[in-house]
Amino acid sequence: MSGVSRRALPGFGLGLGYTITYLTLLVLIPLAACLVKAASLGPSEFVAAAWTPRAVAAYKLTFGVSFAAAAVNIVLGLIVAWTLVRYEFPGKRLVDALVDVPLALPTAVAGLVYASLYVPNGWIGQFLTPLGIEAAYSRLGIVLVLVFTGFPFVVRTVQPVLEDLDAETEEAASVLGASRWQTFLRVILPTLIPPALTGFALAFARGLGEYGSVIFITSNKIFETEIAPMLIMVRLEEYSYAEAAAIATVLLGISFVLLAAINYLEYRSKRNVG
Amino acid sequence: MSAESALASGQPTPAAVFQAAPLRRATRDPWYVRWTLIGLTLGIVGLLIGVPLASVFAQATAKGLGVYWNNLIANSDTRHAIFLTMIVAPVAVALNVVFGVAAAWSIARFRFRGRGLLITLIDLPFSVSPVVAGLMFVLIFGMQTELGLWLRDHGYQVIFAPPALVLATAFVTFPFVARELIPVLEAVGPDEELAARSLGASGWQLFWWITVPNIKWGLLYGVILCNARAMGEFGAVYVVSGRIEGQTDTMPLRVQKLWEGSDNPAAFALASVLTMLALVTLLLKVLIEPKVRADTEPAGKNADGE
Numbered sequence: 001m002s003g004v005s006r007r008a009l010p011g012f013g014l015g016l017g018y019t020i021t022y023l024t025l026l027v028l029i030p031l032a033a034c035l036v037k038a039a040s041l042g043p044s045e046f047v048a049a050a051w052t053p054r055a056v057a058a059y060k061l062t063f064g065v066s067f068a069a070a071a072v073n074i075v076l077g078l079i080v081a082w083t084l085v086r087y088e089f090p091g092k093r094l095v096d097a098l099v100d101v102p103l104a105l106p107t108a109v110a111g112l113v114y115a116s117l118y119v120p121n122g123w124i125g126q127f128l129t130p131l132g133i134e135a136a137y138s139r140l141g142i143v144l145v146l147v148f149t150g151f152p153f154v155v156r157t158v159q160p161v162l163e164d165l166d167a168e169t170e171e172a173a174s175v176l177g178a179s180r181w182q183t184f185l186r187v188i189l190p191t192l193i194p195p196a197l198t199g200f201a202l203a204f205a206r207g208l209g210e211y212g213s214v215i216f217i218t219s220n221k222i223f224e225t226e227i228a229p230m231l232i233m234v235r236l237e238e239y240s241y242a243e244a245a246a247i248a249t250v251l252l253g254i255s256f257v258l259l260a261a262i263n264y265l266e267y268r269s270k271r272n273v274g
Numbered sequence: 275m276s277a278e279s280a281l282a283s284g285q286p287t288p289a290a291v292f293q294a295a296p297l298r299r300a301t302r303d304p305w306y307v308r309w310t311l312i313g314l315t316l317g318i319v320g321l322l323i324g325v326p327l328a329s330v331f332a333q334a335t336a337k338g339l340g341v342y343w344n345n346l347i348a349n350s351d352t353r354h355a356i357f358l359t360m361i362v363a364p365v366a367v368a369l370n371v372v373f374g375v376a377a378a379w380s381i382a383r384f385r386f387r388g389r390g391l392l393i394t395l396i397d398l399p400f401s402v403s404p405v406v407a408g409l410m411f412v413l414i415f416g417m418q419t420e421l422g423l424w425l426r427d428h429g430y431q432v433i434f435a436p437p438a439l440v441l442a443t444a445f446v447t448f449p450f451v452a453r454e455l456i457p458v459l460e461a462v463g464p465d466e467e468l469a470a471r472s473l474g475a476s477g478w479q480l481f482w483w484i485t486v487p488n489i490k491w492g493l494l495y496g497v498i499l500c501n502a503r504a505m506g507e508f509g510a511v512y513v514v515s516g517r518i519e520g521q522t523d524t525m526p527l528r529v530q531k532l533w534e535g536s537d538n539p540a541a542f543a544l545a546s547v548l549t550m551l552a553l554v555t556l557l558l559k560v561l562i563e564p565k566v567r568a569d570t571e572p573a574g575k576n577a578d579g580e
Contacts, residue, residue, distance in 0.1 A: 003385035004464045010477035015380035019392070022373045026445055027399055030410035037413050076318050083315040087308055095315065097560055101323045104552040104559075106506025108526035109545045112533055113326040116333060116542075123329055124321075148322055180303065209403030212508030212526065216533065229405035229509065236409065236513065241418060248406040255401040263394070 034252070037245035050246035054222055055231060059250065062228040065139060066207030069146030070200045076147070077154025077199055078192065084155070085162040102151050111216030114145045118217070137219035142227065145213040150203030157199035158192055165191060198265040205258045208251065327549065334546035337539055345543035351520045352544060355528035362436060362511075362524060363504035366443035367451075370500055371493070374451025379485070381452075382459035383467075393456075399448040407445045408513025411438055434516035439524065442510035450500035451493070454566070458492030459485075461570040491565040498562070502555040506548060 006012045041049060049055075083089075084096050102110065118125045118135035128135050135141050165188065173183040211229040218225040228251055235244035303311075335342045346352060377396060381389060399407065415422045415432040425432055432438050466488070470480045486493075508526045515522040523531060525548055532541035 004383055004468065006384060009383055009464060009467055009471060009480075011379055011481070012384050012386075015376040016384075016386070018376040019373065019380055022369075022376075023392075023395060026441070027395070027448060030407075030414060030445070031398075031402075033413045034406065034410045076322075079311060080315045080318055083311045086303070087312055089312045091316075095319050097556055098319050098323045100556055100559065101327065101552065104502045104506075104555045106508065106526050106529075106548045106552065108506070108508045108529050109330065109548050109552075110326070112529060112541060112545050113330050113333075115533075116538070117326060117329055123325065148326070151322055205401055209401075209406070209509075211403065211405045211512070216530070229403050232405050232409055233513065236412065239418070241413060241416070244409055245413060248403075248409050251403055251406055255403065259397070259401040 031252075034245050034248055037242055038249040041242050041246060045242075046246050049240075049243040050250050054226075055228075055247055055250075057223045058226050058228045058231045058247075061139070061142075061224075061226065062208055063254075065142045065146055065227070066204050066210075069143050069150055069207050070204040072143070072147050073150050073154050073203045074196050074200050076151065077158060078196060081155045081158040081162055085159060099152050099155050102149050107149060107210065107212030108216070110148055111145055111213035114141070114148065114213065115216040118144065136217055137225070139225060141217040142214050142225065145217050146203075146207040146210060149210055149213055150206050153202040153206070154196055154199030157195040157202070161192060161195045194265060194268055198262060201258060201262045201265060205255060205262065208254060208258070327553075330542060330546050330549045333538065334542040336542075341539060342543050342546075345540040346547065349540065351523065352528055352532075352540065354520050355523045355525050355544070356547070358436065358439070358523065359505050359525040362439045362443055363501055365440050366447060366504045367497060367500050369440075369444045370447055370451050371497060373448075374453075374455050374496060375493070377452040378455035378459045378489075382456050383464055396449050396452050399445055402445075404442075404446050404507065404509030405513055408442050408510040411441050411445075411514050433514055434518060434522060436522070438514035439511055439522065442514045443504045443507050446507055446510050447500045447503045450503065451496035454492050454496035454499070455489060458489050458566065458569050462488045488569070491562055491569055495559070495562050495566050498555055498558050502552060505551060 038046060038050075080095075080099065084092065084099075115136055117123050118128070118141055120126065120129040120134075120136070122136070125135060133140070135144060169187055170183055173187045174180075178186065209229065211227075214227055215230065218227070218230075220226060220230065228247060232244050232247050232251075235241075235247065334345075346356075377392075380386075381393060412433055413419070415425065415438060417423060417426065417433070422433060430437075432441075466484050467480055470484050475483070506526055507524075508530070511524055512527060512530075515524070515527060517523060517527055517531065519531070525544060529541050529544050529548070532538075532544065
């Protein structure tokens with residue numbers, strides 16, 4: 001649909017004016033304030049604040065656990081999306097609805113309940129502790145809650161693509177002599193990769209910024225289980241505002257690169273489907 | 275479609291039946307694959323989501339319903355947290371509704387320079403870490419800034435007070451309503467509004483009598499998602515609140531404080547309220563989704579050869 005003439009319908013000036021004013025006040029000025037504060041440090045001080053060994057360890061950990069959780073979610077998401085689209089089983093609608101729970105459940109609740117489940121005497125921890133697996137208050141715990149918070153993304157990006165997939169292509173592959181497994185690997189899987197990557201990037205981005213669920217399940221050990229948002233909190237509590245802003249700027253930079261990547265992936269997967 | 279072809283497609287010829295059988299097998303998986311994947315799916319969703327949900331309610335009511343109720347009602351700080359969330363979230367949602375409608379109207383109905391950039395900027399808050407979002411407001415309104423001091427001297431406390439909670443919450447939920455409304459408004463199209471205009475309707479008449487009824491399901495959908503996130507927001511609110519007991523603790527912050535104080539039954543009692551809120555949100559979402567989809571995929575789409 002193309003837009004209408006500005007004379008045909010009223011409200012263009014009011015609507016756009018309000019939109020831009022609100023966007024500027026609530027989003028752009030605060031973002032600028034953060035960048036200005038970080039810039040007030042000067043290049044060498046900025047590096048000294050944002051690139052300390054402790055900060056680098058925090059970035060690495062944040063990056064690593066988010067990546068691991070998002071990678072796990074590719075596998076889980078493909079299995080769940082495939083099952084929900086292709087098979088019929090009792091309780092399917094309930095399972096489909098439950099997939100969205102991580103998007104609606106407050107992250108604090110997720111952190112609280114995961115921490116309590118995976119402590120050594122928790123519902124699940126009691127089975128893991130004898131195996132020598134320490135899930136609560138460890139990096140594994142952080143990955144676990146991030147798998148939870150990022151779970152819906154791959155499922156929800158792959159599902160519609162799988163639904164739109166023509167049965168004819170699979171039939172053609174079969175008629176031409178491909179086995180079911182070959183058909184999956186060579187015909188179906190390639191079309192699922194772009195949406196799965198989009199879901200991965202969304203889950204990854206979500207993991208990088210996550211705070212509420214993580215602080216319940218991490219032991220907050222410097223260099224070991226301290227994620228970048230926690231370090232920002234520490235600097236704030238020390239009243240080191242510029243240092244906090246410097247670390248925040250690094251995080252913002254990573255987020256914006258990811259946002260651009262997500263937009264590109266979405267554009268590509270749309271082109272493939274359409 | 276002619277009557278003949280309708281008849282033909284309704285009654286398959288023997289040849290078509292013969293062909294359909296092997297092709298059907300070609301798109302189906304063997305039973306062991308099917309049952310393995312269904313089992314895995316139930317296991318994944320059960321372990322990841324089902325068990326934690328059950329555990330919230332089990333731990334909240336572990337010492338009986340009386341204690342559960344007492345945990346929610348008897349503590350004045352917990353009561354205040356519930357009250358504060360019921361104030362902060364609706365105000366933030368209302369701000370974003372006004373913005374969402376204005377943004378959707380200008381973006382869906384008109385073409386202008388920078389439109390693509392504007393759409394990207396609206397999504398921006400989704401990619402900002404909540405802690406960074408909170409930090410930004412501390413950097414503007416904190417007591418280390420001239421603005422913060424000036425506001426305090428004139429009797430306005432922003433940071434460590436409800437106004438900052440509203441700002442931080444509005445920031446993290448900023449895109450929700452606009453994102454839902456833009457596609458709905460685009461799909462509905464401007465025809466009815468143009469007709470109303472040509473019949474002499476004023477701008478606000480047109481808005482209240484034509485536009486709002488057309489987008490009501492999309493608007494409601496956006497409000498529900500926005501509200502769920504607003505009530506559950508933790509990171510951004512954590513930073514700007516100062517976590518003053520009985521003053522700036524919202525429900526999720528209170529949950530964390532109770533957990534820190536090792537008062538698990540009370541933490542889980544409050545968490546169970548938030549969980550019920552999430553479940554109600556999902557139920558409403560499932561109910562409203564078909565109506566939103568009907569609005570964004572008007573009947574005319576199929577006739578156009580889609």
